[in-house]
Amino acid sequence: MIIHHPILGPRDAQEFVYLGDANLIDRPDGMTAGVEVFHEYLYQRTNPAGEHQELWYHEQGDRSWLVITRNTVTHEITKVELARDVARSRGRSK
Amino acid sequence: MRYSGFRVIAEALTGHKGWKPVWRDPTPQAEYDYIIIGGGGHGLATAYYLAKEFGQARIAVLEKGYLGGGNVGRNTTIIRSNYLLDGNEPFYEFSLKLWEGLEQDFNYNAMVSQRGIINLIHTDAQRDAATRRGNAMMMHGADARLLSREDVRQMYPWLNFDNARFPIKGALMQPRGGTVRHDAVAWGYARGADRRGVDLIQNCEVTGMRIENGRIRGVETTRGFIGAKKVGVAVAGSSSKVMAHAGMRLPIESHVLQAFVSEGLKPLIDGVMTFGAGHFYVSQSDKGGLVFGGDIDGYNSYAQRGNLPVIEDVAEGGMALMPAIGRVRLLRSWGGIMDMSMDGSPIIDKTHVEGLYFNGGWCYGGFKATPASGWAFAHLLAKDEPHKTATAYRFDRFHKGLMIDEKGQGAQPNLH
Numbered sequence: 001m002i003i004h005h006p007i008l009g010p011r012d013a014q015e016f017v018y019l020g021d022a023n024l025i026d027r028p029d030g031m032t033a034g035v036e037v038f039h040e041y042l043y044q045r046t047n048p049a050g051e052h053q054e055l056w057y058h059e060q061g062d063r064s065w066l067v068i069t070r071n072t073v074t075h076e077i078t079k080v081e082l083a084r085d086v087a088r089s090r091g092r093s094k
Numbered sequence: 095m096r097y098s099g100f101r102v103i104a105e106a107l108t109g110h111k112g113w114k115p116v117w118r119d120p121t122p123q124a125e126y127d128y129i130i131i132g133g134g135g136h137g138l139a140t141a142y143y144l145a146k147e148f149g150q151a152r153i154a155v156l157e158k159g160y161l162g163g164g165n166v167g168r169n170t171t172i173i174r175s176n177y178l179l180d181g182n183e184p185f186y187e188f189s190l191k192l193w194e195g196l197e198q199d200f201n202y203n204a205m206v207s208q209r210g211i212i213n214l215i216h217t218d219a220q221r222d223a224a225t226r227r228g229n230a231m232m233m234h235g236a237d238a239r240l241l242s243r244e245d246v247r248q249m250y251p252w253l254n255f256d257n258a259r260f261p262i263k264g265a266l267m268q269p270r271g272g273t274v275r276h277d278a279v280a281w282g283y284a285r286g287a288d289r290r291g292v293d294l295i296q297n298c299e300v301t302g303m304r305i306e307n308g309r310i311r312g313v314e315t316t317r318g319f320i321g322a323k324k325v326g327v328a329v330a331g332s333s334s335k336v337m338a339h340a341g342m343r344l345p346i347e348s349h350v351l352q353a354f355v356s357e358g359l360k361p362l363i364d365g366v367m368t369f370g371a372g373h374f375y376v377s378q379s380d381k382g383g384l385v386f387g388g389d390i391d392g393y394n395s396y397a398q399r400g401n402l403p404v405i406e407d408v409a410e411g412g413m414a415l416m417p418a419i420g421r422v423r424l425l426r427s428w429g430g431i432m433d434m435s436m437d438g439s440p441i442i443d444k445t446h447v448e449g450l451y452f453n454g455g456w457c458y459g460g461f462k463a464t465p466a467s468g469w470a471f472a473h474l475l476a477k478d479e480p481h482k483t484a485t486a487y488r489f490d491r492f493h494k495g496l497m498i499d500e501k502g503q504g505a506q507p508n509l510h
Contacts, residue, residue, distance in 0.1 A: 001401060007321065014403045018393045019343045023413055035493070042505050043345040043492040047334035050395040072348070072394045075401070 001070075002076040004080050008062060021045055022067045024054035025087050049073055055083060097201055112293055115162075116281065117288035122295050124231075125321035126154045127327035128475060129313060131336060132329040133157025135166035135276075135461065138294075138326060139468020140475070145290035147469065148476035153292045154322075157317060160408030162280030165330050168398075169269040169461040170353050170385050172366050172377065173212045174271035175236045181486030181498035182439060183234040187412045188483045190270060191464030196465060202282030202468035204268070204274050205380070211271030211366040212241065212249075214415075216260040220371075224266035228301035231268070241265040251364070252418050253430050256379065258412070260371045267299055271366060271376055279464060303339040303450070305478040310449040313339075325476050326451045329430025331396065333454035340447050344454070345492050347507040350389070350395040350429045351458045352404055356422045358382030367415075374411030385426060386412060390432060390458065392508045432458045439498035442470050442480065442487040451475055454487075 001013035023046075028037045049072055056066045065083035070076065087093055095101070095114055128144060130137045133155045143152045144166050157163075173193050173321070175186035180480030197204050215221050221240070228238035246265050247255060255262045288294055302314035303325070303348045311400035312321035329336050331348045359382050368375040405427060412419055435441065440463070441451035442453045453471045456463060470481035480487070486498055492505075501510040 012403075013393075013401075020394070020507070039493050040343075044343040045334070045345070045347050046343055047347050047394065049332075049335055051392055054394065070393075073318075073396045075395065075397055 001075055001077065003056065003062075003068060003077060005058065005061070005066065006080055006082055007064070008058075011058070013056075015058060016023060016056040016066075019055040019057060022055050022083075022086065024055060025067075025083065025090065025092065051078070065088045067090070097203075116285045117294055120293040122154065122298065122315075122317055122320050125312070126293070127323050128154070129153040129320060129325045130155045131313065131325065132142065133161045133284070133294060133296065134164045134328065134330060135162070135280050135283065135464040135505040136330070136456075136467045136471065137163075137326075137328040137466050138280055138287055139458075140453070140471040141327060142283045142290070143469045143472035144476060145292055147285060148472050150476055151291060153287075154293060154320070154386065155287065155294050155298060156298045156313070156320070157294070158316075160296050160342055162277055163282050164377040165430045165432075165460060166464070167277050168281045168353065168428060169276055170375070170377070170387050171273045171276045171461065172211065172271070172375075173206075173250070173274055173462040174268055174366075175391070175462075176211065176213065176227065176231055176238065176266065176268045177500060178230050179474045179500055182500065183230060183236065185465065185466055185470070185483040185487075187231075187234050187236045188469075189463050192465035193274065194270075194468065195314045196282070200282045200286035202278060202285060204278040204282050206274050208270050208272040209365045209377075210267060210269045211368070211466070212246065212265040212267045213368045214246070214262055215264040215266065215372060216262065218263075218412065221264060224264075228266050237268060237270050239267045239269065243266050243365055249365070252416070254415055254417055255484075257414055257445045260369075273366060276461060281449040283468070300336060300339065305340060305447055308446075308448055310447055314508060319342055324449045324451065324475055326453060326471055328453040328471065330433050330454060330456060330460060333433045333452070337445075337452060340450055342445060345441075346433045346455050347394050348396055348402045349390045349432050349434045349508055350397055351386040351390045351432050352400040352408070352427055352429045353385070354405070354408065355379070355425050356386075356419070356426045357425050358431075359384065359422065369411060369415045371415050372411035374408060374415060376412065376416075384419065384422065390434070390508060396431055398429050398431055400427075423485065432456070434507035434510060436505040436507060437497035437499040438501055438503065440467070441485050441489055442467065442474060442484045443489045444474070444478075445489070
């Protein structure tokens with residue numbers, strides 16, 4: 001798989017480490033959220049067959065986190081964004 | 095028809111005209127007491143034991159493709175019970191004991207071959223861990239032996255013992271481990287279930303579940319609605335897709351695992367060997383091909399095919415351990431979809447829907463578990479309580495902090 005890095009251009013997927021569903025960005029507030037919410041966040045996955053937004057880390061590159069939209073049936077990558085931009089657009093790290 | 099040596103001789107003398115199809119091809123009835131979704135190893139074993147050991151009737155197995163077309167026909171055929179943790183080891187030892195009597199039990203040649211499995215050791219710390227694991231195995235009635243470097247050298251003198259990074263210092267061996275003809279396991283269970291009246295319905299994909307007042311009423315399929323009092327799901331990599339019909343999200347990610355077979359060679363490896371440090375394991379089939387594999391590709395996938403980097407990684411692991419295979423040609427590679435759970439251990443449990451039961455999260459260790467998984471799932475379906483070896487395989491263990499994490503990796507499925 002070739003990942004079109006928003007800054008570095010086309011890179012081999014071997015340079016990256018995979019973390020999982022991009023919903024991991026939306027970590028609940030540890031001061032207010034209860035056990036149920038954290039259980040849902042940490043352990044439960046939608047695990048779709050089809051389009052999937054996921055976190056990849058460019059470990060052997062610029063060490064950036066990316067949110068990649070990829071089809072889990074065909075492995076086709078349709079969108080690559082910096083995780084920083086996605087997180088900010090979801091209201092985190094303001 | 096019961097198979098036996100006499101039957102083979104009798105058929106040979108009469109032109110082999112007496113062999114019949116091994117199972118029926120029934121049309122689905124309007125309703126069953128039990129529906130098992132998934133005609134793979136675990137689903138067929140569940141139906142078989144439900145009928146045979148728990149005396150249940152009116153059972154159907156629904157399979158979206160053909161029987162045994164999923165992971166039971168895609169694995170590397172290894173059986174073993176070399177686990178460490180209390181939640182796992184009794185269950186896998188129960189499974190190994192069932193393997194030992196399986197062929198007589200279901201009257202089918204599954205080529206169960208207890209040729210022994212060794213896990214290579216490269217450091218003092220690994221030897222300590224292997225010793226501990228071997229002791230844990232023996233405390234649960236399994237067999238284990240710690241091999242020295244010289245013991246391993248006597249078995250396989252052509253291994254690379256002095257690899258600079260991972261020199262071989264010994265191994266943990268389970269002599270009762272081995273290999274089984276994987277397709278024959280599916281066929282044997284299917285035939286055994288069919289002979290006991292189970293309807294095996296192929297080309298029948300479940301497209302929905304009918305749930306009324308918190309109770310399962312049946313399933314919608316590509317061959318129409320089929321009613322059921324109880325529904326058991328054993329669909330491995332498709333677990334999240336099927337359980338979504340009941341509105342459930344699971345502690346599971348689907349990942350692709352590749353396996354490989356080389357061209358046929360003369361006898362080289364008489365057992366099973368794992369080189370965990372190099373992400374490589376290997377055995378040799380009775381046809382002579384080296385059957386080997388490594389890690390999962392590492393990203394969510396439903397594709398049943400992997401990518402080239404992992405093939406390269408596995409080949410490197412093989413070469414590091416066995417320089418002699420350098421000119422051996424690869425014959426085939428293929429992929430299967432693993433239901434990777436959050437702690438690397440399976441789930442056999444009820445759900446919040448009354449009458450709906452789940453069996454999954456086997457990661458890439460489902461094949462060896464087939465008999466015990468079927469038995470334990472049948473026990474749960476028939477008696478509504480878990481089998482004594484499967485009490486830890488519950489959904490709520492993540493909620494309660496009772497994970498069964500053999501590798502200690504945490505909620506990171508692609509690392510288990």
